[in-house]
Amino acid sequence: MLGKKINITLSILILLLICLTVPAHAANKAKKKKINRIEAVKKVDSCCDIRRSRQYAAIVMNAKTGEILHQNNASSHRYPASLTKMMTLYLVFEQLQKRKITFDTKLRVSAKAASAPPSKLGLKKGDIITVREAIMALIVKSANDVAITIAENLAGSEWNFARHMNIKARNLHMYRTAFKNASGLHNPKQVSTAYDLALLSLALRRDFPEFYQFFAKTEFRFKGVVIKGHNRVLERYTYADGLKTGFVNASGFNLATSTDDGNHRLVAVVLGGQTARVRDDHMISLLEKSHMQLRPITYVAKNSNKIMTSKKDIHSPFTLLDKEINTVFSSIPQPNAEAVKNKTHKRSVW
Numbered sequence: 001m002l003g004k005k006i007n008i009t010l011s012i013l014i015l016l017l018i019c020l021t022v023p024a025h026a027a028n029k030a031k032k033k034k035i036n037r038i039e040a041v042k043k044v045d046s047c048c049d050i051r052r053s054r055q056y057a058a059i060v061m062n063a064k065t066g067e068i069l070h071q072n073n074a075s076s077h078r079y080p081a082s083l084t085k086m087m088t089l090y091l092v093f094e095q096l097q098k099r100k101i102t103f104d105t106k107l108r109v110s111a112k113a114a115s116a117p118p119s120k121l122g123l124k125k126g127d128i129i130t131v132r133e134a135i136m137a138l139i140v141k142s143a144n145d146v147a148i149t150i151a152e153n154l155a156g157s158e159w160n161f162a163r164h165m166n167i168k169a170r171n172l173h174m175y176r177t178a179f180k181n182a183s184g185l186h187n188p189k190q191v192s193t194a195y196d197l198a199l200l201s202l203a204l205r206r207d208f209p210e211f212y213q214f215f216a217k218t219e220f221r222f223k224g225v226v227i228k229g230h231n232r233v234l235e236r237y238t239y240a241d242g243l244k245t246g247f248v249n250a251s252g253f254n255l256a257t258s259t260d261d262g263n264h265r266l267v268a269v270v271l272g273g274q275t276a277r278v279r280d281d282h283m284i285s286l287l288e289k290s291h292m293q294l295r296p297i298t299y300v301a302k303n304s305n306k307i308m309t310s311k312k313d314i315h316s317p318f319t320l321l322d323k324e325i326n327t328v329f330s331s332i333p334q335p336n337a338e339a340v341k342n343k344t345h346k347r348s349v350w
Contacts (some may be wrong), residue, residue, distance in 0.1 A: 015168035048274040050282045055079070055252040055272025057098040057194040058282070060290045063202055063258065069290040074194040077176065077244035079269045080248030081254050083141045083192070084184030085198050087165045088150060089138055092131065093208040095154060098315040100349045116183065120145040121222065136220035139244065140229035147183035155346045158182055164350060169196070172203050186248040194269040201243055201256045201267045215258070217240030232276070233257050237284050237289065259287055264294045
């Protein structure tokens with residue numbers, strides 16, 4: 001009888017010990033897992049120097065003067081990804097300005113547009129979307145199905161729309177750019193440069209000031225649903241006021257950003273980030289250094305009570321000689337115009 005009681009007591013003690021040990025083990029395992037995740041993030045951040053990326057290119061320009069404040073691989077060919085949609089929007093704004101279409105103009109979705117890969121709104125064949133909704137979908141959602149819908153409705157086909165994109169690119173002096181579609185979906189022959197994309201960014205503000213506020217939007221409502229964007233720089237950097245993100249595997253993470261600190265307006269393009277966070281951090285760093293470079297520096301001259309100001313910080317790593325600024329891209333050649341094939345298209349606004 002005594003032995004039986006001892007066995008029961010031992011069983012109870014073992015059960016209590018298991019109950020106490022298992023949660024502690026689980027907690028330690030969860031804690032270790034959390035630590036591993038933190039270490040993994042730190043490892044990614046430390047190894048992802050954006051300048052090590054093969055796709056990396058960047059430029060910062062003074063929007064008023066065109067002065068180049070920073071450049072790295074800025075004239076090298078890169079894949080623009082969804083920054084292509086900035087040209088798509090340029091052509092839409094142009095038609096709005098000419099009053100050939102209105103914000104309420106209806107655009108019909110084709111089977112091709114409906115089958116576009118993400119990012120997309122999920123439109124179906126035969127759906128109708130307005131020009132205003134299409135603009136918001138391109139800027140906030142970067143919707144590929146909407147980009148194709150715009151192209152087909154305005155130019156009759158996406159091929160014909162791309163032809164107009166290339167004509168406009170030449171007019172804007174984007175001489176190292178070739179567009180093959182309206183969405184930015186990867187095409188090995190669709191290329192641009194950080195410099196050309198900066199020119200396009202400048203042109204959007206200069207030519208369409210009445211529409212530029214759309215680029216500052218981070219969300220919009222479509223069919224009762226609030227759709228949020230992924231341009232975190234607009235939320236993180238005080239002076240940022242617009243433009244576009246882009247990504248395909250071949251390009252890396254791309255971003256065009258415009259800023260206004262009340263005294264100076266800048267446009268910057270960063271291409272080829274390993275992650276969206278790495279790209280965004282680098283963009284903010286470049287913009288802040290460039291704004292600091294342009295802010296007047298006040299100092300008192302030695303042996304004098306006279307207060308003096310300097311436009312540029314002589315210690316800034318981004319200071320360029322005037323002659324360098326004027327000649328950085330003067331040697332970029334204009335490519336020969338491509339032969340335009342004879343094709344028939346549906347009705348076009350052009």
